[in-house]
Amino acid sequence: MSPVIESDEQKALRSAVAALGTRHGRDHDPAALWSEAAKLGYLGVNLPEAYGGGGGGIAELSLVLEELGAAGCPLLMLVVSPAICGTVIARFGTIAQKEQWLPGLADGTRIMAFGITEPDAGSNSHRITTTARRDGDDWILTGRKVFISGVDIADATLIVGRTEDARTGRLKPCLFIVPRDAPGFGRRQIDMELSAAEKQFELTLDDVRLPADALVGDEDAGLLQLFAGLNPERVMTAAFAIGMGRYALSRAVEYARDRAVWKQPIGAHQAIAHPLAQAHIDLELARLMMQKAAFLYDSGDDVAAGEAANMAKYAAGEACVKAVDQAVHTLGGNGLTREFGLASLITAARVSRIAPVSREMILNYVSHQTLGLPKSY
DSSP states (O other): OOSSSOOHHHHHHHHHHHHHHHHHOTTOOHHHHHHHHHHTTOTTTTSOGGGTSOSOOHHHHHHHHHHHHHTTOOOTHHIIIIIIIIHHHHHHOOHHHHHHHHHHHHHTSOOEEEEOOOTTTTTOGGGOOOEEEEETTEEEEEEEEEEEETGGGOSEEEEEEEEEOTTTOOEEEEEEEEETTOTTEEEEEOOOSSOOSSOEEEEEEEEEEEOGGGEESOGGGHHHHHHHHHHHHHHHHHHHHHHHHHHHHHHHHHHHHHOBSSSSBGGGSHHHHHHHHHHHHHHHHHHHHHHHHHHHHHTTOHHHHHHHHHHHHHHHHHHHHHHHHHHHHHHGGGGGSTTTTOHHHHHHHHHHHHSSSOHHHHHHHIIIIITOOOOOO
16 A cells, blocks of 8 residues: 555544544543543554554554544654554564563553653754663663653653663663663653643653663664654654644634625635645645655665655644644634634644754755755764
């Protein structure tokens, strides 16, 4: 099946998830929605059937998040728990790690957060200073993380640290499962103006001692394993943005059809209609790139998926911000009221431009990797 034309199973999944989202709506209870989505098998559609998942891929999981977002009730932890952490463990974890984590991630009874961003590293993963050193058979982790979503509801956090390569002395990335109650593992909630159900945290790892089996995958394949999680993250962020943009656009279209200030609805005026049409086109174009990225990733082409996932995230972020802005503008003063539920999206939409990697870093990536232009840094 090409990435452009969805299979009958994908169309049925999209319809079913849309119905679930419509039932819960904008004023949803995230815990109740998470629980029902889990019971219906939507949370683990990308995870292996052998561990309770749906046996699909990021194409199916991104579809779930997009439709929930389009109904006004996106679940941010879908990006983190099954998409990043579930994918990394499914691809690189030991049999014991898969048995311990994947069934719970698939049925929603367990949640895992993901810790990569650091205060002084930003988008530069090469500056990560969280280090892991051996102590006998154990690992000792020390460092800080910031803007980590959902740590308060997560059973564990997949932490990106760095270990020293014995041959070169250089630091290389490695992934560790850190249980929420591990001694020395502290968290502080960050006071955000962003209105979201999921809270953001700063983490401290003060000589956190972990057993040998806390390391996920091969110690020497850290970068490959890291990007196995980051590419799905970008695809899912695109889905999050597209869903949000679709929700805002649908509210604006509904308003423009009904609101009559002169003799006909304001949607009859091209100054209102054309920007909404442009927003729809941009969202559809972004979805095409998202579908391509998911298709490439699920096909096992990590290199091509990396380029497409970055492009999809960029396009979706831009389309989302424009759609939300135009939706609020269409409603005028009503667009800023709590009743219509669009004002909070102004801040939320910016996230898709900033996280998990800024649009400028994506432009850098395309400049260097795709166009072959020299680096400025």
